[in-house]
Amino acid sequence: MEKSLLKKEALQKLIDGVREKGGRFVAPSILARQVVYREVDCADQMVHDYIVPRNSIKEFLFPQTEPILRFRLMREGVEVEDVRVEPERTVFFGVRPCDAASCGAVRKVFTWDYIDQFYTRREDSSVMMTIACTSSDDECFCTTVGVSPEGKEGADLLLKETVDGDYLVEAVTDRGRAFVEEFKDVFTEPDGAELKAVATPEPIEGVNIDNIIGFLKDRSHYNSEIWAELARKCVGCGACTFTCPTCRCFDMVDEGTYIEGERRKNWDSCQFDSFTLHASGHNPRDTQFKRWRNRFMCKFNFYPVKFSARGCVGCGRCIRVCPVRLDITEVMIEVSEAARDV
Amino acid sequence: MSNIYMPYLATIEDMFEEAPGVKTLNLVFKDPKVRESFEFKTGQFGLYSVFGYGESTFCIASPETRKGYIQCTFRRVGRVTTALSELSVGDTIGFRGPYGNWFPVEEWKGKNILFIAGGIGLPPVRSVIWTCLDRREDYGDVTMVYGARTVDDLVYKEELRHWEDRDDLTLIKTVDPGGEKEGWDGEVGFVPTVLEEAGPGAENTVCVICGPPVMIKFSLSVLERLGFRDDDVYTTLENKMKCGVGKCGRCNVGDVYICKEGPVYTAAQIKKMYNDF
């Protein structure tokens, strides 16, 4: 059965089923008056009328902080204990296509030669139930970066809302098919109900991604004065990178007492001065525009060119959270223009 | 190993004070299997940890030709290096590695080698020096230029004496003007100046250079005048590192992740990088 129906009334049964088997069910929900992806145990906690949740799903696959080993310091020496993640199955319900598409990028970095199993094991035990977008806001720009609001990239199941508030479910991967099979008492035959219209943001005029990539690849443009100009407003708060679904940079720190503790991976950001500060006091990216330039390069050069992955999925979060409203799409327009001029 | 961030445990078997604030550790892996199987190539680095303080990046300063132990030489500058320098013989530290690329010493067979180092830049070079000296017959003339700020700041003082005594290599040692003291028998002058005066030939010669950025910058122009091609001049890039395995995102120079694709580069390769130093 490639297509099936998930009735709104059946959601509780699905949540219960997943939880009974030891899994967690993550869905858009209200927390502190904002829509966020979070674990829910009850269908009433879910919201269905949302655009893009405030957080991305990355925090469930790559937590803000997580132990990577534990140590005990004793008179006889040090005892170090490995930490192995044994993640429960996580079902992500209501993931936006942009968020689902971001996982491929994060995975590329975490599996580049050395495999970070803290990430891969979590992603491998997740089920991505993407819901096509039926509304968008001014910050959404997925289509500008080649992501579709009804795209299947990264999805195990693609859901489309019917006018009755149910979901037409299409299995995209074997994992998705197996999931529908496993919960076959929840999924039913499609009833032919009409689907809600997909909301497709207009591609932003004046942006040409190929030109942007071409401009960045040319090393002579790295010293262009446009960078200092474009990033002038940035205060280096890092909010853009923390909310960005493809940002995956981290710090490693030891925490604990003199006798025991753990080494942790904590989210970090290339927007911070301390990120690249050498112990000598030298800092290769010593001014904010250089750090901002690194972020833009990361999104539109390192990810696409080096990792053949999406650096930006057009979710618009970085625009929504930026305290000075430094809009990445405005920079994309400027750089596209600069690329045309050369 | 499934957890890529899990270090091996190593015992500090010996510890030497090289210069003020600079120490060398002899490390032996606790696990006999690791001790047996551990191999690395000259130029590679590791992450050394003091549990409770964190990890620090140092090159492996011993040569790839010596098995059973590794050495690192570090300067006390911050949190981890201070904690590390306060440990004693017998204490346990963590080591992850070896990481990164290496000096292509195999390709240099039959060539002359010129080593240039400044200050705490000697440890990575020293690994290559001993690797080549342990296979002395594979290489032609070996010349070294090593300088430090003052006589006291020279590291590996005993080895410098040993190298001076050997007749199969030439060592030119120098200290910055004002850094000399009673009994100093070396040169007085900055490394680039001393290098220019010595004027080693570029014919069939590769150069390995490590040290402070200013020293490298001026030495590179001297090397160019001496006829060295950028393809034959090797150095290491040092950026702040945390993971060492291409994940944490901070060691990049433009699109190049130094921890995975470096730290060893030719001058020609560096000239092609984004200006992100």
Ligand SMILES: Cc1cc2nc3c(=O)[nH]c(=O)nc-3n(C[C@H](O)[C@H](O)[C@H](O)COP(=O)(O)OP(=O)(O)OC[C@H]3O[C@@H](n4cnc5c(N)ncnc54)[C@H](O)[C@@H]3O)c2cc1C
């Ligand atoms: C590939 C590679 C090889 C290296 N090899 C060697 C080597 O062989 N020997 C060697 O001595 N070093 C080497 N280094 C440099 C070494 O990694 C750093 O000096 C060391 O990690 C920093 O020490 P720390 O952990 O004590 O500093 P921390 O205290 O952990 O530093 C944390 C951060 O605090 C800041 N900080 C700390 N102290 C100072 C300070 N004094 N001035 C300004 N900011 C400071 C910096 O932002 C620093 O990065 C190498 C680096 C690389 C990348």
Ligand code: SF4
């Ligand atoms: S850069 Fe901004 S718009 Fe692009 S994926 Fe990240 S948060 Fe979303």
Ligand code: SF4
């Ligand atoms: S933009 Fe910055 S924080 Fe985000 S992934 Fe790239 S380097 Fe890391």
Ligand code: SF4
């Ligand atoms: S959110 Fe805005 S101000 Fe903060 S670092 Fe990002 S661009 Fe700069």
Ligand code: FES
């Ligand atoms: S040190 Fe983490 S990416 Fe290079």
